[in-house]
Amino acid sequence: MNEQEIEQFIEDCLRDGYTVEELQRALTEKGVDEAKIEEAVSDLKRKMEQENASRENKKTMSRGQSAHEDIIGKIDLTGDSYEIKQRFLFNRYNIYNSRDELVLKAKQKILKFKEEIPFMNSEDEVIFQVKADRIVDMGGDYTVFDEETGDPIIMLDRTYTLLRHRWQLRDPETEELLAKVQSQNENIELLRGIGNLVPYFPNFFAFIPHTYGIESREGEKIAELEGQFSIRDIYELNIEKKHSLPKEALISGAIAIDALEGN
Known part of the structure; x- marks a missing residue:
């Protein structure tokens, strides 16, 4: 599997509810090189952390803005x-x-x-x-x-x-x-x-x-x-x-x- 196929496979697995560990095993069974698996999983974890951090920042900003607007309205x-x-x-x-x-x-x-x-x-x-x-x-x-x-x-x-x-x-x-x-x-x-x-x-x-x-x-x-x-x-x-x-x-x-x- 080339890098593009690996990325597509990862997206499909995540959509189906696979965990990171299950995804790792699935790639191993498909004969993907161990170094490529580690790189792909590392990229995946980093991407997930960035997305989670972005969501939390949006929630915090939304809560702060909401409270501020409520008070300013009164x-x-x-x-x-x-x-x-x-x-x-x-x-x-x-x-x-x-x-x-x-x-x-x-x-x-x-x-x-x-x-x-x-x-x-x-x-x-x-x-x-x-x-x-x-x-x-x-x-x-x-x-x-x-x-x-x-x-x-x-x-x-x-x-x-x-x-x-x-x-x-x-x-x-x-x-x-x-x-x-x-x-x-x-x-x-x-x-x-x-x-x-x-x-x-x-x-x-x-x-x-x-x-x-x-x-x-x-x-x-x-x-x-x-x-x-x-x-x-x-x-x-x-x-x-x-x-x-x-x-x-x-x-x-x-x-x-x-x-x-x-x-």
């Missing part, structure tokens, strides 16, 4: 600039677009065994939630879920460092790093930390607004979360136009940082 996140305002009582937040329209509300639930921050539209309908992965989450691992489907949108991982607040945004399916979030001024963070250690004196450095940079894993700027001088926390979230990260991931990450870091 709230307007088409803009690139948002204002995040903390309300006076507890960790409650309102998120406004550039037209000063309320697009989302969020609140950190207290007295819960696991950290939980639901995000609601202007009609108080829960759209997505940030939930801690464990009851006592010392590692700082959280996941953003679509409320309707229960599908994970993105993972938020907190990294503890002395001089910076650092977070990582990861793909919920593959845990692949998508973006990094970190405070921009390590000197200010150091002064804040020292101020917290001094008893009986107010920590004036705590009133200096926080600013965070959000970068892709390649180091390209995705967005900036800039704190404003105010009694309550107010942030401006400015998003670069060219990026593939869902905006609900950026907004939920911004809220989670302020609430969970105790800013």
Whole structure:
């Protein structure tokens, strides 16, 4: 049998439901050279692995796109600039677009065994939630879920460092790093930390607004979360136009940082 006949024989056998081992035996019985069999089987396995990987990638992209479209259909996140305002009582937040329209509300639930921050539209309908992965989450691992489907949108991982607040945004399916979030001024963070250690004196450095940079894993700027001088926390979230990260991931990450870091 020549190479073309071997390929056709393999396709016919696979169509009939043959396994790779059965296919190998069938080729041996037809007197095909052992080296050709090994080459054909190796090519077959490689082709099957590529096809399986391609199917899984399409499924993952479809799930992510579906969840993203569901959320975007319920709230307007088409803009690139948002204002995040903390309300006076507890960790409650309102998120406004550039037209000063309320697009989302969020609140950190207290007295819960696991950290939980639901995000609601202007009609108080829960759209997505940030939930801690464990009851006592010392590692700082959280996941953003679509409320309707229960599908994970993105993972938020907190990294503890002395001089910076650092977070990582990861793909919920593959845990692949998508973006990094970190405070921009390590000197200010150091002064804040020292101020917290001094008893009986107010920590004036705590009133200096926080600013965070959000970068892709390649180091390209995705967005900036800039704190404003105010009694309550107010942030401006400015998003670069060219990026593939869902905006609900950026907004939920911004809220989670302020609430969970105790800013």
